[in-house]
Amino acid sequence: MTIIVTGAAGFIGHALTRALMQRGEHVVGIDNLNAYYDPALKHARLADLGTINAGHFDFLELDFADHGAxxxxxxxxxxxTIVHLGAQAGVRYSIDNPRAYVQSNLVGHLNLLELARHRDVRQFVYASSSSVYGNSDTVPFSVDQRVDHPISLYAATKKADELMSETYAHLYHLPMTGLRFFTVYGPWGRPDMALWKFTSAILQGKPIDVYNHGDMRRDFTYIDDIIAGVLAVIDRPPADDGAVKPGGSVSPHRLYNIGNNQPEPLGRMIDVIEAACGRPAIRNLLPMQPGDVYQTYADISAIQGDLGYAPTTGIDIGIPRFVDWYRSYTGS
Structure with a gap:
């Protein structure tokens, strides 16, 4: 079968494309290789895909917000199947550049929905985010709780994507699965994420900015565990049977959290990076930033019960793997 993966040169998109190719699939990857972070990393990920001697990969450099192209x-x-992972990422950047999020995350999502509808695909899988839960104090976060109070534009666009997808599932009986990812990390990760920034600074002896004075918790989820969940979703589309799905839809549309189900204090995450780097961090303690949330904590019972999803990698294993990769990639 032919699977479209948008954001194929991105962190999760690269890892998913790699896994699909390794099991013999034909993947058509889409990415516009924008400069939100250094495109050299995106090109390196694409070069890595070229080393896989299985499956087939076609890469299309284009902006999926351009429906004609x-x-x-x-x-x-x-x-x-369409797996729509491409988006304008980043909570904080959405405060500075809101129009980029509307164009990519709203217009782009609609374009992919229309493509799925007219091409009669087996399933449309798309990336949502744990950020839709905002500052909810009901933990762990469940896909069945209301998420009506986003605290960043990025989160608002992801909630809007879920609503548009529900509409298409209802109107056109298009099987849809939305995935709320929780703080994904690991080799080939993103330079705008805390793990990359902290590792880089610690290895260079530079200070790190620690927001809310370190009093935050994140459900860090290793990339291999994320991909195991996405593959399980691809292989088991939701049924159009009128039954209530995770997230509350009676259409063929379900929502899943993909997390580690184990939130870690930010301070402990930094401790593990220090140990992996072999040197201490210089911690610059700062107040909470606008748009940030205090904690993320995934209730994974829905995907666990439906598909057998079971994450296996904690930060004591995953972070040293990232640091080893980072040192190899950067030569530091």
Whole structure:
């Protein structure tokens, strides 16, 4: 079958494409290789995909917010599944550049929905985010709780994507699965994420900015555990049977949290990085930043019960793996 993966040069998109190719799939990857962070890393991920001697990979460099370019580029392919991971990422950047989020995360999402509808795909899988839970004090976060109070534009666009997807599942009986990812980390990760920033600074002997004086908790989820969950979702589309799905829909649309189900204090995360780097951090303690949330904590019972999802990698294993990769990639 032919699977579209948007954001194929991104962190999760690269890892998913790699896994799909290794099991023999034909993947059509889409990415515009924008400069939100250094495109050299995106090119390196694409080069890594070129080393896989299995499956087949076609790469299309385009902006999926341009519906004409998207539809023309995809026209030759017979599609079975779309996995829409591409988006303008970053909570804090959404405060500085809101229009980029509307264009990529709203217009782009609609374009992919329309493509899925007209090409009669088997399933449309898309990336949502744990940020939709905002500052909820009901933990762990469940897909069945209301998420009506986003505290960043990024979170608002992800909630809007879920609502648009529900509409398409209802109107066109298009099987849909939305995935609320929780603080994904690991080799080939993103430079705008705390793990990369902290590792880089610690290795260079520079201070790190620690927000809310370190009093935050995150459900850090290792990339291999994320990909295991996404593959399970791809292989088991939701049924159009009128039954209530995770997230509350009676259409063929379900929502899953993909997390580690084990929030870690930010201070302990830094401790593990220090141990992996072999040197102490210089901690610059600061107040909470606008748009940040105090904690994330995934209730994974829905995906666990439906698909057998079971994360296996804690930060004591995952963070040293990232640090080893980072040193190899950067030569530091």
């Amino acid at each position: 998207l539809e023309a580029a995809i026209a030759p392919y017979k599609l079975t």
